[in-house]
Amino acid sequence: MNTKTEWRLLFEPTRVGSIAVKNRYAMGPMGPLGLATPGGGWSPRGIEYYVRRAQGGVGLIITGVCQVTNPAEHLPAGALPNPVLNPAEFLSTSRELTERVHAYGAKIVFQAGAGFGRVIVPGMVPHGSAPVAPSAIPYRWDPSVTCREMTTDEIHAVVGNFRATGALAKAAGFDGIQVHAVHEGYLLDQFAIEFYNHRTDEYGGSLENRLRFATEIASAIHAGAGDEYPVQLRYSLRSMVKDWGVGALPDEDFVERGRDTEEGIAAARMLHDAGYEVLDVDAGTYDSWFWNHPPMYQKKGLFLPFAKVLKEACPDIPLIVAGRLDDPDLAASAVRDGIVDMVSLARPLLADPDIVRKIESGHPEAVRPCLSCQEGCIGRIEHYVSLRCAVNPMTAREREYQLVAVQPRNAKRVLIVGGGLAGMEAARVLAVRGHTPVIHEKAERLGGVVIAGGQPSFKEDDLALIAWYERELQSLGVEVHLGDAVHPGDFDPQQWDHVILASGSVPNRLPVPGAERAIDACDALLEQDSLGHDVAIIGGGLTGCELGLSLRERNHNVTIVEMLDDVLEKNSPLCMANESMLHEMVHATAGIGVATKARVSAIGSSDISVDTPAGPQRVAADSVVTAIGYRPNTELVEAIRDSGIPFNVIGDARRCANIMYAIWDAFEVASHLE
The missing domain is CATH 3.40.50.720 (NAD(P)-binding Rossmann-like Domain)
Known part of the structure; x- marks a missing residue:
């Protein structure tokens, strides 16, 4: 090993709560969609997925949210592993998983969720039913739908299932349970936050009452697995919510509608006292989703300031922290400064299951980087109920996608x-x-x-x-x-x-007078400092919006002209977290003007003519950039076909994506x- 001196503390044996681990790296929890059996166990894909990360050197694996049965939600069988759906199937597959993970010296914690509440995806809501929530509040995906208030009997049934889950997880060989979650605006978080919880019974009102559901779950797990069995909690210190469906941007001055930092600290103390020995910390909710699932527009280590505040207030609570911490210098400094007890890597372990081993050997340059694009992970979960990775096609398909050597x-x-x-x-x-x-x-x-x-x-x-x-x-x-x-x-x-x-691919061209003066977006990105002060970008898709932000960072004055009703309506990022943050940034950034429902009719020597709903306008432009899409470059296809050589067309040459x-x-x- 040739571990850099400053990184060595990342690879020293330590403890997180009562669990002894071989190093400071944890695999962050990511929903194991597509990795379950119909009976609620682990599919072969799911087992191989986690074992492969254990092989890569990570010290602690947190499985990602599985579910106990919530009688109010009717989650489809097989959507996620579920201990109480078919205990025998869960035990047999989980035992194989834990034994194989343990063989590599890693520990593994089972993450179990109480339910989704108002954020459950539409495809999981039975036809004709309303989603449940702590109170009658708007459904996240369709605010015109009002959620049904969860009954106390339903709450008690969920708590009872956690008692069974504790016993089953322990029997299956898991090293602990992490409860999902007073985090991200899921059901337990909805109960914990006054903005969502309007109840007047013992589960509403005071902070203690709003946390009762979560604290009863901790007690139930210990009742099933024993008082010494480790129980952790996925926890969002602050909600970053401005209103229903509206999140706050970094450094924005706003009125917090969800859980603020002061209440977050108070809740953390109460939850720790209730039996949650470790908190896995981040920030955000589904109303501010670009916090919990940070796009590339968020800073590296974005959750460290939240963790620092919590650690200073509650130094006795061990913290696991994720949030774009793939840089070992940043990770090591967070541990050295006492901000975090374990560094959590989630998406980076999708991109490269060997990232921990490569850093330990002193070769971080060999790590295949995560782009924070969320196309393969959150985007695929959101739309296709399956976990994948954009840059690593083998993720969650480790066995069937093994590369087979060709016969000489x-x-x-x-x-x-x-x-x-x-x-x-x-x-x-x-x-x-x-x-x-x-x-x-x-x-x-x-x-x-x-x-x-x-x-x-x-x-x-x-x-x-x-x-x-x-x-x-x-x-x-x-x-x-x-x-x-x-x-x-x-x-x-x-x-x-x-x-x-x-x-x-090749860029599309704008069919208007003066189009020869326009610069393609790719050329503009490479020549940003030579574009002059006023830049007009024609096209408000992903490329146009990212270019606009980049130019504004360099103090250009930017106008984006988009023919649709809003930017990012076409060719936007697949993942809602990326799309919503980019959308908010474009509209909130001073120096970026946005003209929608607008068409460029001519490009002049120092401006452009734009037809808008308010009538014709002229926009000053030292440079005009077109970001109106691309088309496949297939000019060589016929020549290859005529040669008789077998061929394939791939990437943008096949389909611009x-x-x-x-x-x-x-x-x-x-x-x-x-």
């Missing part, structure tokens, strides 16, 4: 046209399997459009991903030709056994090429 007699020499992410991932996978990929890239460096996309300060991890690929390809000995465009006559069947066309689909396309094709 079947090894192919493969021409890869294009050195963007799709081309690089295809080359990486082919080389690992024993093929001979050769990349030809017309630009002078690898990376494609991601080079431009990574220019904003908040997209640093995009550039880190390019650097990771460059190192991987170099270590694999992949032949790369830069500044070398492929032409129609270059497809020689005597030289190539297969062709992968990863030629990317995003980083995730470029990488997934490449992995799929390259992993099966025979």
